[in-house]
Amino acid sequence: MIVALAGGVGGAKLAHGLYAELPPDTLTVIVNTADDADMHGLRISPDLDTVLYTLAGIANPETGWGILEDSFNLLEQLGRLGQPDWFRLGDRDLATHITRTHLLQDGASMTEVTRRLAGALGVQANLLPMCDERVETIVHTPDGELAFQDYFVRRHCQDTVLGLRFQGMEQATIPAAVREAVASAEAIVFCPSNPLVSIGPILSIPGMRALLRDRGIPIIAVSPIIAGEAVRGPAASMLSDLGHDVSVVGVARQYEDLRPILFIDEADRDLASAVAETGARPVVAPTLMRTIADRRALARLVLAEAAPRLVGSGSAP
Amino acid sequence: MIVALAGGVGGAKLAHGLYAELPPDTLTVIVNTADDADMHGLRISPDLDTVLYTLAGIANPETGWGILEDSFNLLEQLGRLGQPDWFRLGDRDLATHITRTHLLQDGASMTEVTRRLAGALGVQANLLPMCDERVETIVHTPDGELAFQDYFVRRHCQDTVLGLRFQGMEQATIPAAVREAVASAEAIVFCPSNPLVSIGPILSIPGMRALLRDRGIPIIAVSPIIAGEAVRGPAASMLSDLGHDVSVVGVARQYEDLRPILFIDEADRDLASAVAETGARPVVAPTLMRTIADRRALARLVLAEAAPRLVGSGSAP
Numbered sequence: 234m235i236v237a238l239a240g241g242v243g244g245a246k247l248a249h250g251l252y253a254e255l256p257p258d259t260l261t262v263i264v265n266t267a268d269d270a271d272m273h274g275l276r277i278s279p280d281l282d283t284v285l286y287t288l289a290g291i292a293n294p295e296t297g298w299g300i301l302e303d304s305f306n307l308l309e310q311l312g313r314l315g316q317p318d319w320f321r322l323g324d325r326d327l328a329t330h331i332t333r334t335h336l337l338q339d340g341a342s343m344t345e346v347t348r349r350l351a352g353a354l355g356v357q358a359n360l361l362p363m364c365d366e367r368v369e370t371i372v373h374t375p376d377g378e379l380a381f382q383d384y385f386v387r388r389h390c391q392d393t394v395l396g397l398r399f400q401g402m403e404q405a406t407i408p409a410a411v412r413e414a415v416a417s418a419e420a421i422v423f424c425p426s427n428p429l430v431s432i433g434p435i436l437s438i439p440g441m442r443a444l445l446r447d448r449g450i451p452i453i454a455v456s457p458i459i460a461g462e463a464v465r466g467p468a469a470s471m472l473s474d475l476g477h478d479v480s481v482v483g484v485a486r487q488y489e490d491l492r493p494i495l496f497i498d499e500a501d502r503d504l505a506s507a508v509a510e511t512g513a514r515p516v517v518a519p520t521l522m523r524t525i526a527d528r529r530a531l532a533r534l535v536l537a538e539a540a541p542r543l544v545g546s547g548s549a550p
Numbered sequence: 551m552i553v554a555l556a557g558g559v560g561g562a563k564l565a566h567g568l569y570a571e572l573p574p575d576t577l578t579v580i581v582n583t584a585d586d587a588d589m590h591g592l593r594i595s596p597d598l599d600t601v602l603y604t605l606a607g608i609a610n611p612e613t614g615w616g617i618l619e620d621s622f623n624l625l626e627q628l629g630r631l632g633q634p635d636w637f638r639l640g641d642r643d644l645a646t647h648i649t650r651t652h653l654l655q656d657g658a659s660m661t662e663v664t665r666r667l668a669g670a671l672g673v674q675a676n677l678l679p680m681c682d683e684r685v686e687t688i689v690h691t692p693d694g695e696l697a698f699q700d701y702f703v704r705r706h707c708q709d710t711v712l713g714l715r716f717q718g719m720e721q722a723t724i725p726a727a728v729r730e731a732v733a734s735a736e737a738i739v740f741c742p743s744n745p746l747v748s749i750g751p752i753l754s755i756p757g758m759r760a761l762l763r764d765r766g767i768p769i770i771a772v773s774p775i776i777a778g779e780a781v782r783g784p785a786a787s788m789l790s791d792l793g794h795d796v797s798v799v800g801v802a803r804q805y806e807d808l809r810p811i812l813f814i815d816e817a818d819r820d821l822a823s824a825v826a827e828t829g830a831r832p833v834v835a836p837t838l839m840r841t842i843a844d845r846r847a848l849a850r851l852v853l854a855e856a857a858p859r860l861v862g863s864g865s866a867p
Contacts (some may be wrong), residue, residue, distance in 0.1 A: 274652030305625050310645035314670045316652075324641040328627035331648075335591035335633075353631045 235539060236418040240431020241280045242266045242297035243457050243464055244424035245287035246522045248358075250532030251422065252288050253525075253549040257357035261414035264287075265426070266339060266343065266362045267399050267434035270382040272320050273311065275330040276337060279382070280364055280431065280513055281331055281347060297465075300325040318389045344408050356367035359414060363435040364405040370430050371398050381430065390467035395476040405438045412444070422538030423454035425520065427468040428487040429475070442490060452493040453511075453539050455520055455531070456481045460500040465520065480504060484509040488489040494538050496520055496531075552856060553578045553735040557585075558746020559614035560595045560774050560781055561741035562604035562837045565675075567849030568739065569821040570604050570842075570866040574674035578731035579605075582743070583660065583679045584687040584716050584751035587699040589637050592627065593654060596699070597748065598664060598679055599646055606671035614782075617642040636704050661725050676731060680752040681722040687747050688715050698747065707784035711791040714746060722755045729761070737856030738762055740771035742837065744785040745804040746792070759807060769810040770856050771830075772837055772848070773798045777817040781838065797821060802828040812853050813837055813848075 235255060239248050239262055246263045257328030265280045279298065286292035286300055293299045304369035312318035322330065329350060336346045343362040352359040370381040372429045384392055415421070423432050432454075436442050445452060461479050463469040469479050477483040482499040485508045488495070495513040497504065498520040510516040516538060522528045552572060556565050556579055565579045582597045587857040596615065603617055610616040620640030629635040639647065646667060648667040653663045660679040668677040687698040691709035701709055732738070740749050749771075753759050762769060778796050780786040782812070786796050794800040798814040802825045811828040814821065815837040834853060839845045853861045 273648045275648070300627075304621055304641065306641040307620050307624060307645045307648070310617075310642040311649065314645055314649050316645075324623040325623065325627040327644070328631055328633075331590050331592070331624070332628065332631045332633055343859050350631065388660050437725045484733065531564055 234259050234261060234417045235420055235422060235536070235543070236261045236263060236414050237422040237424055238263050238426075238432055238435050239280070239284055239424040241283045241466070242546065243301060243466070243522075244426035244431060245284045245292070245297070247422070247424040247455060247531060247535070248284055249287045250522070250530075251535070252358050252421075253529050254532045254545075254547040255543060256546055258359075258430060259546075261359040261418070261544065263361050263363055263411055263414070263435060265431045265434050266364065267368045267440030268375060268381040268385070268430065269367070269369070270320070270380065271503065272322070272382075273316060273495065274334070276334045277320070277322070277328070277382075278333065278343075278355050278362070281360070282326070285329075285351060285354060286355060287356055287358050288351075288356045288360065291354070295548075297410075299323050318380060320405060321386075324421060337437065339511040342408075344410050355382065359410075361408065361414065363411070364438050365393070365408055366401060366405045368402050368434060370434060372399050385467070390470065394486065396475070397433075398432030399434050399437055399470075402434070402437050403439070405435050407438055407440055407444060408527065409515050415444055418450060420451040420453060421448075422535055422539060423452065425455040425457040425464065426468055427457060427463075427471070428484050429468065431469050435488070446491055451539055452488070453496065453535050454484070454488055454493040455515050456484045456498065456501070457497040458484050459498040459521060481510050481515075482507045482511065485513045488513065524535075551576050551578060551730050552739060552853070552860070553580060554735055554739040554741055555580050555743075555749055555752050556597070556601055556741040557582045557743030557828075558600045559784070560783070560839075561748060562601045562609070562614070563845050564739070564741040564772060564848060565601055565853070566604045567839070567845030567847075568852070569675050570652060570846050570851045570855060571864040572576045573863055573865060575676075576860065576863075578676040578678060578735070580678050580680055580728055580731070580752060580753035582748045582751050583844040584685045585695065585702070585747065586684070586803065587637070589639070589699075590633060591651070592644070592688075593651045594637070594639070594647050594699075595650065595660075595679070596737065598677070599643070601833070602646070602668060602671060602673060602677060605668075605673045605675055605677065608671070610710050614639050631764060637699060639750065653715075659725075670762075678725065678727050678729075678731065680728070681755050682725055683718060683722045685722050685751060686717040686720050687751060688717050690714065702784070707787065707813070711784075711788050713792070714788075716751050716754055719751070719754050720756070724755055724757055724761060732761055732765060735765065737768040737770060738765075739852055739856060740805065740810065742772040742774035742781065742785055744774060744780070744788070745801050746785065746788050750804070763808055768854050768856050769805070769808050770813065771801070771805055771810040772813040772852065773801045773815065773818070775801050776815040776838060798832075799824045799828065802830045805830065813852065
């Protein structure tokens with residue numbers, strides 16, 4: 234079993250590569266839910282849905298999030314009704330949010346809801362939310378505290394980030410399903426997601442770092458920073474605003490206690506020794522995933538470090 | 551001020567005629583909410599929405615309910631997610647349900663929610679739910695008790711109706727806005743809606759019949775039964791199943807204590823004297839509304855009985 238930790242679009246790409254390269258029942262993906270939002274009374278889980286849609290093969294290839302060829306008639310009508318419409322919710326996408334919200338109201342856990350959604354969409358990987366409790370990333374900015382999606386979508390990551398906190402994290406617990414997946418894992422993969430607000434919240438669940446570290450299995454992280462820039466999203470400016478190196482070294486330091494194998498891009502070859510000084514073992518590889526083939530190629534390289542016997546074990550075409 | 555009582559499609563048509571023929575701020579429409587349903591965790595108010603969309607000029611002219619040229623992508627996706635999809639919810643239509651549910655969860659009353667939705671859609675008539683409490687029409691059938699939309703939509707009105715009850719009606723109260731509208735009304739109009747499950751629930755709110763009767767103003771009802779048949783919906787079979795005359799006389803008896811003026815269709819001219827025996831004053835007129843012009847023509851005839859000085863007072867083209 235391989236356990237991957239993922240946030241949104243970048244993470245979903247590598248998760249997709251792993252899913253294609255592995256027998257489907259050998260992959261667990263643990264997804265950040267700290268950027269979940271309540272919009273229009275509905276529970277939106279952007280990272281979970283991005284991974285879900287990507288693994289199901291229905292993600293919008295233009296944006297990376299949302300569903301392929303979706304329409305936006307409901308959102309347009311919400312705007313006419315005077316409701317906020319800055320968060321782009323497609324009609325088909327909203328079916329997920331409505332179902333999730335309804336099942337949660339009926340008493341199902343996020344783990345159970347996610348299992349049902351993934352099952353309905355034919356995803357055979359074990360897709361898990363990082364926890365069942367509600368945790369919310371709050372971004373401290375010069376204009377005050379912002380909910381993550383306010384910072385990320387409504388205000389286009391324009392605010393200087395003075396600090397981050399994960400509201401509710403003290404009460405969060407590692408779900409049994411996550412514990413079981415980690416217990417049977419032979420390697421852990423940190424997908425190239427934002428180390429501060431995607432992988433960070435997962436690792437901040439009380440006991441999670443110890444749980445991963447104590448297994449003593451390989452932890453392979455893929456840097457989302459290439460040549461000092463984030464492939465997408467605000468990872469670079471966040472690292473900078475918070476006083477971290479905007480580089481693969483800055484990423485390596487986020488995972489210092491876990492002594493990971495860190496995949497850095499060929500563009501960052503010169504930083505390999507600085508990465509090694511953090512206690513990580515650097516692996517230089519082409520890490521930018523533009524195509525589906527790129528996802529699979531990177532997944533094969535990661536698996537070669539994580540569990541060499543699984544390379545070539547996948548059944549996907 | 552004219553106060554109209556209405557259910558769904560048939561009622562909305564006459565309400566629309568009245569809206570076109572009156573200055574907009576002189577019409578209040580009180581709408582049945584006992585056929586409201588919770589679907590997918592959303593509060594659906596079919597009759598309110600039908601009247602809302604009809605007055606806003608965005609109703610689907612093919613069906614009478616739902617929004618013009620709506621799409622059904624969300625519903626289709628709900629089906630893929632294993633959720634029930636027998637209740638046809640359009641994408642734009644769902645914006646109403648999401649907004650209503652969200653506002654209710656935030657503590658707004660149905661009266662307030664309806665006011666905001668009507669305002670957002672530019673409806674200047676005073677659109678009111680019959681009450682703010684939840685009341686549910688339950689249909690007793692040989693297969694047991696059915697929620698109204700189960701009987702009406704899912705099972706296509708195929709069940710024999712052994713009885714009807716309005717769950718929660720004992721706790722229902724007349725909203726202040728309804729009381730105020732009735733207090734300033736110069737006539738009450740019962741639109742051609744099902745007397746048992748559309749007008750019936752409104753009149754069953756404790757104190758409502760007395761409130762209307764005690765004003766001593768004209769009550770003009772339009773029969774939804776023409777020549778022994780319902781123009782649409784299950785009114786005829788319901789009347790029959792429950793032992794009532796399936797005729798304008800059967801309709802008249804539902805309103806006996808209110809001594810209404812009852813509009814009956816020209817096809818029912820022969821029943822005028824039998825109607826008169828119930829205490830109603832029959833008016834024979836063409837009551838079938840096929841076109842927008844029909845709605846307005848019937849509205850003018852009704853106004854001639856209700857408030858002759860208002861005939862021709864409308865500003866609509």
